Amino acid sequence: KQWYQRRVRGMNGALIDEEQYPRSDIDLVAVRTARNQVICLTNDMRDVMGKVEEALTKLHENTRTGTGAQIPPVPVGAVPCRPPFLSVNGVLPGSPADEAGLQDGDLICQLGSLHKDNFSRLADVAEVVRLGVNKAVPLKIKRGDATFTRALKPRTWTGRGVLGCNVVELTQ
Numbered sequence: 001k002q003w004y005q006r007r008v009r010g011m012n013g014a015l016i017d018e019e020q021y022p023r024s025d026i027d028l029v030a031v032r033t034a035r036n037q038v039i040c041l042t043n044d045m046r047d048v049m050g051k052v053e054e055a056l057t058k059l060h061e062n063t064r065t066g067t068g069a070q071i072p073p074v075p076v077g078a079v080p081c082r083p084p085f086l087s088v089n090g091v092l093p094g095s096p097a098d099e100a101g102l103q104d105g106d107l108i109c110q111l112g113s114l115h116k117d118n119f120s121r122l123a124d125v126a127e128v129v130r131l132g133v134n135k136a137v138p139l140k141i142k143r144g145d146a147t148f149t150r151a152l153k154p155r156t157w158t159g160r161g162v163l164g165c166n167v168v169e170l171t172q
Helices: 028-065 122-131
Strands: 086-089 107-111 137-143 146-152 166-169
Touching: 028 146, 107 122, 122 166
Parallel strands: none
Antiparallel strands: 086 107, 086 166, 107 137, 137 146
8 A cells, every 4th residue: 555545544544554463654552542532522522512502592592582581690701791881770670671680780791782882872772772672682791790691671561661770871
């Protein structure tokens, strides 16, 4: 056989020669170690992808039903969060904000497409909320040292407005 046909190729290349002896032209220990590492990493990736799939399924179910409050908090660093630009106060019981899990004192880092870099006035918030009525609006919240991702569904309810809370611009 030619040299290029005898080389180990991928995970299934032959490690023995035609006479069933270990090949002398390759480092068998290095090849077996590398193959084992690839198998372990593939198994780890399958586990992680299963967890990601499970989390995405839960997120989409919550977004569809508008019950964003059931999404578990994510540790800081796992969800990149821009600096907050709004503060939440006056969350009313039974309101869409309450159902999404908002609390007085929460800091909003992102509301839909709105974030600190493109926010200029509270009218921007009103526009995002107006366009998001009866739709799940993604929300990134900072509460203490934790960062949360929620789905807020602005809608008419028994109280005033479509959010059921006040938001105040943070001053520098």
